[in-house]
Amino acid sequence: MINKLVDKIKKTEAPIVVGLDPMLSYVPEHILNKAFDEYGKNLEGAAEAIWQYNKGIVDAVYDLIPAVKPQIAMYEQFGIPGLIAFKKTVDYCKEKDLVVIGDIKRGDIGSTSAAYATGHIGKVVIDGQTFRGFDEDFITVNPYLGTDGIKPFADVCKEEKKGMFILVKTSNPSSGEFQDRLIDGKPLYEHVAKKVVEWGADVMGDSYSYIGAVVGATYPEMGKVLRELMPKSYILVPGYGAQGGKGKDLVHFFNKDGLGAIVNSSRGIIAAYKQDKYSQFGSEAYADASRQAVLDMKEDLKQAIR
Amino acid sequence: MINKLVDKIKKTEAPIVVGLDPMLSYVPEHILNKAFDEYGKNLEGAAEAIWQYNKGIVDAVYDLIPAVKPQIAMYEQFGIPGLIAFKKTVDYCKEKDLVVIGDIKRGDIGSTSAAYATGHIGKVVIDGQTFRGFDEDFITVNPYLGTDGIKPFADVCKEEKKGMFILVKTSNPSSGEFQDRLIDGKPLYEHVAKKVVEWGADVMGDSYSYIGAVVGATYPEMGKVLRELMPKSYILVPGYGAQGGKGKDLVHFFNKDGLGAIVNSSRGIIAAYKQDKYSQFGSEAYADASRQAVLDMKEDLKQAIR
Numbered sequence: 001m002i003n004k005l006v007d008k009i010k011k012t013e014a015p016i017v018v019g020l021d022p023m024l025s026y027v028p029e030h031i032l033n034k035a036f037d038e039y040g041k042n043l044e045g046a047a048e049a050i051w052q053y054n055k056g057i058v059d060a061v062y063d064l065i066p067a068v069k070p071q072i073a074m075y076e077q078f079g080i081p082g083l084i085a086f087k088k089t090v091d092y093c094k095e096k097d098l099v100v101i102g103d104i105k106r107g108d109i110g111s112t113s114a115a116y117a118t119g120h121i122g123k124v125v126i127d128g129q130t131f132r133g134f135d136e137d138f139i140t141v142n143p144y145l146g147t148d149g150i151k152p153f154a155d156v157c158k159e160e161k162k163g164m165f166i167l168v169k170t171s172n173p174s175s176g177e178f179q180d181r182l183i184d185g186k187p188l189y190e191h192v193a194k195k196v197v198e199w200g201a202d203v204m205g206d207s208y209s210y211i212g213a214v215v216g217a218t219y220p221e222m223g224k225v226l227r228e229l230m231p232k233s234y235i236l237v238p239g240y241g242a243q244g245g246k247g248k249d250l251v252h253f254f255n256k257d258g259l260g261a262i263v264n265s266s267r268g269i270i271a272a273y274k275q276d277k278y279s280q281f282g283s284e285a286y287a288d289a290s291r292q293a294v295l296d297m298k299e300d301l302k303q304a305i306r
Numbered sequence: 307m308i309n310k311l312v313d314k315i316k317k318t319e320a321p322i323v324v325g326l327d328p329m330l331s332y333v334p335e336h337i338l339n340k341a342f343d344e345y346g347k348n349l350e351g352a353a354e355a356i357w358q359y360n361k362g363i364v365d366a367v368y369d370l371i372p373a374v375k376p377q378i379a380m381y382e383q384f385g386i387p388g389l390i391a392f393k394k395t396v397d398y399c400k401e402k403d404l405v406v407i408g409d410i411k412r413g414d415i416g417s418t419s420a421a422y423a424t425g426h427i428g429k430v431v432i433d434g435q436t437f438r439g440f441d442e443d444f445i446t447v448n449p450y451l452g453t454d455g456i457k458p459f460a461d462v463c464k465e466e467k468k469g470m471f472i473l474v475k476t477s478n479p480s481s482g483e484f485q486d487r488l489i490d491g492k493p494l495y496e497h498v499a500k501k502v503v504e505w506g507a508d509v510m511g512d513s514y515s516y517i518g519a520v521v522g523a524t525y526p527e528m529g530k531v532l533r534e535l536m537p538k539s540y541i542l543v544p545g546y547g548a549q550g551g552k553g554k555d556l557v558h559f560f561n562k563d564g565l566g567a568i569v570n571s572s573r574g575i576i577a578a579y580k581q582d583k584y585s586q587f588g589s590e591a592y593a594d595a596s597r598q599a600v601l602d603m604k605e606d607l608k609q610a611i612r
Contacts, residue, residue: 023417024432041433073414073421078430079439083389105414107448108379109478111329115379124384126330127347133385142413144450145476146483170451172415177452177501178494183487188494191484 001137001162002205002212002234005099006259008066014298015254015305017101017236018061018290019266020089021071022050026271028283031056047081050074053286054089057270058096060287064294067099069236069264090136100136101236105167107142107149114152121164122156138163140214140236143192150199154211158203163210166199168192168226171216171239189222193229200233208234208260217249217263224252227260235261241268241297247304254305263301269293307443307468308511308518308540311405312565314372320604321560321611323407323542324367324596325572326395327377328356332577334589337362353387356380359592360395363576364402366593370600373405375542375570396442406442407542411473413448413455420458427470428462444469446520446542449498456505460517464509469516472505474498474532477522477545495528499535506539514540514566523555523569530558533566541567547574547603553610560611569607575599 009015024032027049035049058068070093075086093100106116118124119133141153141164153164169179169189179189193213200209212234215226227235235253240246240263253261272278272293273286281289315321330338333355341355364374376399381392399406412422424430425439447459447470459470475485475495485495499519506515518540521532533541541559546552546569559567578584578599579592587595 021418041435043430043432043437043439046430046432071414071418071421073412073418073425077421077425077439079425079437080386080390080393082425082439084386087386105448106379106411108377108411109476109481112327112377112379115377115383119379119383119385119388124349124352126349126352129347131349131385133349133383133388142411142448142450144448144473144484145478146480146485148478148480167450170415172451172454174452174454175415178450178497179452181489181494181497183489183494188484188487188489191487195483 001099002208002210005066005234005262006205006208008099009259009262012064012066013302014065014294015259015262015301016065016294016297017067017069017262017264018057018065018269018294019069019071019103019238019264020054020057020270021074021266022053022270023074024049026274027053028273028286030284043078043081047075047078047085050082051085051088055092056287057290058093058098060291061269061294062096062098064291064298065098067101067262068093069101069103071103071266087134090134094135099138101138101140101165102134102136103140105140105142107145109145109148110152113149114156117153117156121160121162138165140165140167142167143195147195147199154199154203157210161210163212165212165214165234165236166192166196168196168213169215169219169222171218175216190225190229193226196233197230204232208232212236214238215253217253220249220252227252227255231255237261237263241265247300250301251304258305265297269297307405308514308516311372311540311568312511312514314405315565315568318370318372319608320371320600321568321607322371322600322603323373323375323568323570324363324371324575324600325375325377325409325544325570326360326363326576327380327572328359328576329380330355332573332580333359334579334592336590349384349387353381353384353391357391357394361398362593363596364399364404366597367575367600368402368404370597370604371404373407373568374399375407375409377409377572393440396440400441405444407444407446407471408440408442409446411446411448413451415451415454416458419455420462423459423462427466427468444471446471446473448473449501453501453505460505460509463516467516469518471518471520471540471542472498472502474502474519475521475525475528477524481522496531496535499532502539503536510538514538518542520544521559523559526555526558533558533561537561543567543569547571553606556607557610564611571603575603
């Protein structure tokens with residue numbers, strides 16, 4: 001799957017992943033009203049609204065981008081109906097041949113990590129028949145529990161030729177509280193990065209490993225160091241746009257071949273129609289605003305990486 | 307909810323939480339066959355089997371214990387049907403007046419952590435009406451992202467009078483890879499523990515905070531230090547039984563008042579009938595074996611704490 005991701009990034013010339021992190025407050029009224037009319041003003045109605053909203057965006061941008069990253073929390077907040085909308089979104093994006101990165105930030109130990117891996121990138125076999133719970137292509141994973149927590153995910157990645165991005169340095173202001181603390185003279189995130197390289201060496205694709213890393217756009221200097229520490233790991237970069245990261249901050253996240261990083265934008269694309277810059281589209285044409293925002297982001301990144 | 311947990315621990319004289327972490331291989335054949343006959347040999351059938359298995363155990367032990375801890379990964383592996391079984395289990399345990407600790411180990415930042423908190427311990431309000439996605443009483447949370455990741459959970463805990471246990475020192479063999487590394491002369495888990503105290507000070511119950519910590523039974527010496535560092539934090543202790551922790555290892559996890567810790571056992575109780583010690587019960591009476599295992603664990607802990 002890492003090979004497919006790299007191929008699609010080359011073909012689209014867009015190292016971009018659109019974060020499908022819908023909030024009810026982003027959903028235009030015409031979609032919201034229709035969903036509530038059909039399903040009621042309840043969790044089912046809310047879930048239908050975010051699914052229809054997602055579908056509109058995916059239809060408008062799928063030919064421009066290699067991948068999407070649905071954030072499962074935004075669906076999980078609506079309980080079972082929300083998780084059904086998550087599954088519909090994953091399945092629909094795969095129909096559109098997009099690479100799907102499930103932003104699930106799971107992490108546990110032994111059989112529990114194995115169960116998460118089974119549910120999201122693996123399969124259940126019952127009496128010789130195969131079933132898949134959610135079936136994303138990549139997932140994000142938290143490293144706090146160490147190798148015991150990662151190994152079961154890596155085993156499933158290997159078997160299924162899928163992948164994961166491990167949290168190394170997150171984009172938020174307080175990420176330094178633990179991640180930046182010095183251990184033997186090096187910050188914790190560098191120790192995690194070294195483990196990412198070690199874990200990833202066993203599951204190599206053609207040019208990059210099945211195991212990548214998450215490093216926030218908001219920390220470009222650290223991105224530079226981490227790029228060099230993990231030459232064969234794809235870096236998933238959140239924090240562009242709404243969180244403050246700019247195109248020019250991102251240049252060091254890429255390798256000299258112009259590859260090695262994929263930049264996420266969520267709100268900046270899916271709720272583009274709410275920005276002054278794209279307000280001419282209006283809420284009915286919210287998906288066209290998202291398409292324009294992808295094109296603008298592609299240009300911004302192109303300028304930066306050049 | 308921390309007050310209710312402490313009250314129930316006092317009443318039952320059992321600082322025990324039963325981990326409802328069902329694996330299909332634990333489910334007795336008579337339950338499995340019935341579920342597959344009714345729902346088919348598929349995810350729905352598997353989910354029905356683990357729900358019926360859980361229900362049998364809960365019916366057999368609910369009067370002995372204060373709390374249960376369903377591990378969501380074991381349900382999530384079966385996709386949507388599995389998560390429906392998780393919800394049924396949570397709801398049923400609450401009907402039985404058990405405190406429900408959702409072992410979900412979520413953790414993200416800002417609006418994403420807020421969404422997880424909404425889904426598991428909070429509520430969605432649509433047009434003045436309130437809906438709850440999963441509605442556990444406590445959850446477990448990963449601290450790697452720092453205060454930004456914890457604050458949204460703490461806000462919901464405060465509003466809903468619910469609680470969380472933050473991973474401090476996990477029970478697995480490789481937990482030391484990052485958690486034990488020295489920062490300014492102290493292991494990372496102590497730095498996390500200090501933050502747990504800081505975060506918890508703002509959400510105090512009568513004698514303990516809404517915010518507790520997870521510390522593995524497999525590290526008793528560290529448990530002793532952490533007990534002293536976090537005097538007002540309840541400690542959720544996994545790793546007893548199947549993972550190797552024994553009653554006598556647990557004494558230091560408790561405060562002098564005999565409170566302050568709640569010890570989890572999963573496989574050791576829910577799959578007790580598979581142990582030689584309880585084999586006389588047989589698979590039909592698996593739940594009676596679980597009841598006996600709870601009684602034995604209660605006695606083991608009583609001896610240790612005395």
